[in-house]
Amino acid sequence: MRWHRLARGPEADRIRAFAEAVGGPDVPDARLPPGDDAVSFGLEEDEAVVLTSDAYTEGVHFRREWIGWEDVGHRSAAGALSDLAACAARPVGILVSVLLPPELDTSVLSALGRGVGACLEGTEAALLGGDLSSSESGVTLDMVAAGGAAEPVGRNGARPGDELWVTGELGGAGAAVADWTGGLEPEPAARRAYSRPTPRLREALWLRERVDLHAMIDLSDGLATDLRHVAAASDVGAELEEASLPLAQPLQGYGNREQARKIALTGGEDYELLFAAPAGDVGGLRAAFEEAHGVELTRVGTVRREQGVILRAPDGGERPLTLSGFDHFRR
Amino acid sequence: MRWHRLARGPEADRIRAFAEAVGGPDVPDARLPPGDDAVSFGLEEDEAVVLTSDAYTEGVHFRREWIGWEDVGHRSAAGALSDLAACAARPVGILVSVLLPPELDTSVLSALGRGVGACLEGTEAALLGGDLSSSESGVTLDMVAAGGAAEPVGRNGARPGDELWVTGELGGAGAAVADWTGGLEPEPAARRAYSRPTPRLREALWLRERVDLHAMIDLSDGLATDLRHVAAASDVGAELEEASLPLAQPLQGYGNREQARKIALTGGEDYELLFAAPAGDVGGLRAAFEEAHGVELTRVGTVRREQGVILRAPDGGERPLTLSGFDHFRR
Numbered sequence: 001m002r003w004h005r006l007a008r009g010p011e012a013d014r015i016r017a018f019a020e021a022v023g024g025p026d027v028p029d030a031r032l033p034p035g036d037d038a039v040s041f042g043l044e045e046d047e048a049v050v051l052t053s054d055a056y057t058e059g060v061h062f063r064r065e066w067i068g069w070e071d072v073g074h075r076s077a078a079g080a081l082s083d084l085a086a087c088a089a090r091p092v093g094i095l096v097s098v099l100l101p102p103e104l105d106t107s108v109l110s111a112l113g114r115g116v117g118a119c120l121e122g123t124e125a126a127l128l129g130g131d132l133s134s135s136e137s138g139v140t141l142d143m144v145a146a147g148g149a150a151e152p153v154g155r156n157g158a159r160p161g162d163e164l165w166v167t168g169e170l171g172g173a174g175a176a177v178a179d180w181t182g183g184l185e186p187e188p189a190a191r192r193a194y195s196r197p198t199p200r201l202r203e204a205l206w207l208r209e210r211v212d213l214h215a216m217i218d219l220s221d222g223l224a225t226d227l228r229h230v231a232a233a234s235d236v237g238a239e240l241e242e243a244s245l246p247l248a249q250p251l252q253g254y255g256n257r258e259q260a261r262k263i264a265l266t267g268g269e270d271y272e273l274l275f276a277a278p279a280g281d282v283g284g285l286r287a288a289f290e291e292a293h294g295v296e297l298t299r300v301g302t303v304r305r306e307q308g309v310i311l312r313a314p315d316g317g318e319r320p321l322t323l324s325g326f327d328h329f330r331r
Numbered sequence: 332m333r334w335h336r337l338a339r340g341p342e343a344d345r346i347r348a349f350a351e352a353v354g355g356p357d358v359p360d361a362r363l364p365p366g367d368d369a370v371s372f373g374l375e376e377d378e379a380v381v382l383t384s385d386a387y388t389e390g391v392h393f394r395r396e397w398i399g400w401e402d403v404g405h406r407s408a409a410g411a412l413s414d415l416a417a418c419a420a421r422p423v424g425i426l427v428s429v430l431l432p433p434e435l436d437t438s439v440l441s442a443l444g445r446g447v448g449a450c451l452e453g454t455e456a457a458l459l460g461g462d463l464s465s466s467e468s469g470v471t472l473d474m475v476a477a478g479g480a481a482e483p484v485g486r487n488g489a490r491p492g493d494e495l496w497v498t499g500e501l502g503g504a505g506a507a508v509a510d511w512t513g514g515l516e517p518e519p520a521a522r523r524a525y526s527r528p529t530p531r532l533r534e535a536l537w538l539r540e541r542v543d544l545h546a547m548i549d550l551s552d553g554l555a556t557d558l559r560h561v562a563a564a565s566d567v568g569a570e571l572e573e574a575s576l577p578l579a580q581p582l583q584g585y586g587n588r589e590q591a592r593k594i595a596l597t598g599g600e601d602y603e604l605l606f607a608a609p610a611g612d613v614g615g616l617r618a619a620f621e622e623a624h625g626v627e628l629t630r631v632g633t634v635r636r637e638q639g640v641i642l643r644a645p646d647g648g649e650r651p652l653t654l655s656g657f658d659h660f661r662r
Contacts, residue, residue, distance in 0.1 A: 032381075048373045050369045054428075
């Protein structure tokens with residue numbers, strides 16, 4: 001843990017530029033001074049530690065031609081914090097490891113820090129620490145999010161008959177990536193969905209207080225893949241209703257409806273939540289949820305005893321959902 | 332957190348190869364199943380969380396020509412765990428983010444995992460989780476170590492009159508780096524000091540139980556730089572006794588004594604501990620420490636009220652210690 005350390009020189013200048021740009025609250029119940037070898041913080045009574053890490057690297061996860069440095073900072077912090085939301089954990093803060101080529105100066109660190117700070121805003125999460133290093137080429141951020149929860153929600157408790165719900169809209173980030181990959185400039189809403197996603201931390205804590213959440217996951221790999229993760233961990237199957245999918249606004253104008261549905265099902269990085277809850281428990285809370293958070297809540301399907309995930313068409317026909325997310329090492 | 336996840340494909344194969352090679356204990360008091368969005372574990376009563384991260388990247392921190400993949404795994408885990416030792420924290424485990432070019436196959440992940448596993452052996456630390464991603468070029472490991480401590484030891488409590496002690500020998504890793512940089516093959520002891528350092532976790536806990544540790548730090552940047560960190564954080568100065576420095580064996584054969592001392596003072600990455608304790612408290616424990624751990628304990632200096640760090644020569648003469656460690660962005 002090296003942010004805030006006192007030494008002078010170009011490395012320390014970059015560290016300060018980043019930490020000052022992030023801003024935000026101090027470490028809660030800190031047991032070590034800033035800039036020590038590690039960060040130490042207390043939890044609330046009965047809480048366990050919840051930790052998750054998420055790497056974000058140039059050329060693989062993003063390209064400089066696509067988004068700016070502030071977006072890179074925001075986007076990478078959102079990825080880690082979203083995993084805390086998926087467990088309905090109370091966020092405490094993030095550790096940020098940054099690797100960047102020596103020719104990038106303090107202005108890049110400031111921009112990355114402003115983006116991280118914008119993502120932390122309103123979450124109560126603090127910048128806990130991290131590490132800064134030069135790289136031979138390309139920028140990499142590795143984000144670790146830390147939080148507390150007495151009973152974190154896993155992927156493994158979905159039961160046959162449970163309803164499946166998602167927060168927000170699906171496929172906005174995927175629409176942007178599809179445009180960039182095809183050489184097009186995405187429309188602003190798609191661009192924003194990709195570059196400025198909101199980790200659903202408050203939404204998850206709100207739901208945990210009111211609903212018996214059997215299983216929850218964040219949609220980082222896309223609904224098709226992430227639902228399969230829930231089904232496999234819970235040893236159940238699931239049915240998605242095609243007509244119910246809340247397509248993101250940029251997908252609604254697509255002439256090719258099949259393509260729009262495919263992006264909504266497989267486009268990762270929306271960072272919405274998918275959860276399973278007992279039938280009938282969520283419907284009555286929908287209006288209050290949307291009122292509290294300004295985010296939709298949509299029932300998209302049902303948990304089944306039969307293994308496998310199927311997609312039910314509006315005419316009642318069903319087909320297996322075989323679409324897959326990204327594999328870093330498939331060629 | 333993605334290790335252990337159940338999907339099939341080349342990415343999952345690599346994840347499994349790594350996790351199986353690491354081996355080691357299960358997550359203590361786990362509150363989420365393996366492969367969930369995050370890892371969750373309980374702490375002992377009164378403990379606070381202690382977290383630290385350390386990035387290790389090809390071309391900057393290591394070169395493939397210098398060491399093998401097992402060494403890379405061992406070395407990078409040691410860097411993060413050593414920061415826990417510096418705070419006298421009880422280790423719980425590590426999160427490992429790995430980025431590597433797609434052409435590197437599962438055998439590289441197995442070797443990295445074996446090295447990480449070798450470093451964890453005997454520490455009670457578990458593989459908690461992490462992330463795997465492809466990279467455009469070069470291998471990067473970002474290690475986060477997590478632990479617990481009721482009262483973690485910081486750098487900031489050294490007081491005038493305190494004795495300064497170090498564990499082990501200094502400059503072994505630095506001798507290896509100096510040889511490689513000069514186009515030479517290091518001798519085995521130097522190579523081993525660099526590639527297989529032992530984080531002093533048990534030593535730190537042993538000391539914490541018996542000594543009023545005013546301040547402690549691990550020697551990742553070299554004694555000269557790390558002592559300055561302690562002095563700055565504690566608002567004191569310090570005096571090092573040149574004759575007392577425990578030179579690593581590879582340095583003892585150096586014809587150029589000045590060069591040997593320079594490497595012992597500035598060679599980082601030995602991962603020994605430097606601590607400040609009340610005068611007279613440690614000397615009587617030295618034999619028991621060396622008996623328990625098979626590691627030397629050496630008094631190297633004294634904390635002074637006057638700002639600045641000085642080096643005292645055997646003839647009594649003093650000079651300011653101006654040697655510096657590595658700055659990633661100085662060109």
